Amino acid sequence: MNIRIIATILLFSAMSFAQSEANYDETKVPKFTLPDALVTFSGNHISDHVQWEADRRFEIFQFFERQVYGKVPGRLDEYSFKLIEESNDAYGGKARRKQVAISLKKNKKSITYNMLIYLPKGNPTAPVFLGYNFYGNHTVTSDPKVPLTKSWVPNNESFGIKDNKATEASRGVRQHRWAIEKMLDNGFGLATIYYGEVDPDKNDFSDGVHELFYTEDQTKPKTNEWGSIAGWAFGLSKAMDYLENDGNISNVVVFGHSRLGKAALWAGATDKRFAGVISNNSGCGGAALSKRKFGETVGKINTAFPHWFADSFLKYNDNEKTLPVDQHQLLALIAPRPLYVASAFDDRWADPKGEFLSAHYASKVYELYEKEGIATEQIPEVNQPLQHTVAYHIRTGKHDVTDYDWEQYITWAKAFIQ
């Protein structure tokens, strides 16, 4: 057995050990006081949305920016977009396809990542869902016109990915996670990007978007600076710079599953141009409350994925009680824009109840804007969505993105995204 296979086996066994010894017992959830979204760090009570924006939103934002996800260290010198391919005849003539290369430049270095866009034909403009994919744009569709990603991809035997290179064997392997035809038939488009083209998901900072910003001898971001999640969120924001000027796009709802759900939430919090945000099974460091320590915890996530957050977040490892914020306040940063939090019943590692409660507690801030949130403290039955400006569902099944999830997102977006 070669070293790489042994290392992969060790990593997976460490991860499944972490998952099996996690707390899944509701009676063992520690007692904690949840920081109130409407009381400032210095103890002032917030009673309207003007006050929220003036006195509270920014201090919460700054905490997440410096102590959780990490700050973007500067500005790009330049960025540009190039339409590399376009067709009027995708999905049997139902859709228009565009493929756009996005280039970011800084310190005479650059990265380029590719966005695949399908737009329904019929209307001159359409709303789109923007979301990262895990293995390359060519994996979300069987469309032969979508090139294979040339970037580093995680090895995956069942997708035929060896030596971290995508081959034709992985074309379309993730189609089931992207209900593209349903979106098109309902008047929505999709824009998707392979997240590894923005920052490869491995614990080194020698490549991807972070590296553009380094001073001469720097090899990793500083303590308060961005980890991978903030890097991915930044990539979504730059994609938004293109999408808002495309001419055929009316609104963009940012979507993400799991680690990419964490990135979608942070993108929604940092960039108000996103008209709505969908968190699919985002779990710890995403929608789930950290202080519950149910399933994945801050210490476990920072150990398994030390590159995802800012180094300043490490001080909360097994020390969640000292966190002056919790993830419901991340959700509140998105108010008053529509927000959908979704869980899966078998996805205990992501703490469905913690995801639900987080949406419930964030709703206070939505109410300041007279937007309806999740008023009940009682998690709904499986497959019984609650859809208001803040929406929530828990579906049957495992950690995944299913047609059921997309059917809910489409129904909700039709009602709440203008």
Ligand code: GTR
């Ligand atoms: C898990 C990780 C979760 C989630 C997930 C994923 O291993 O512990 O936080 O992000 O990966 O992205 O699929």
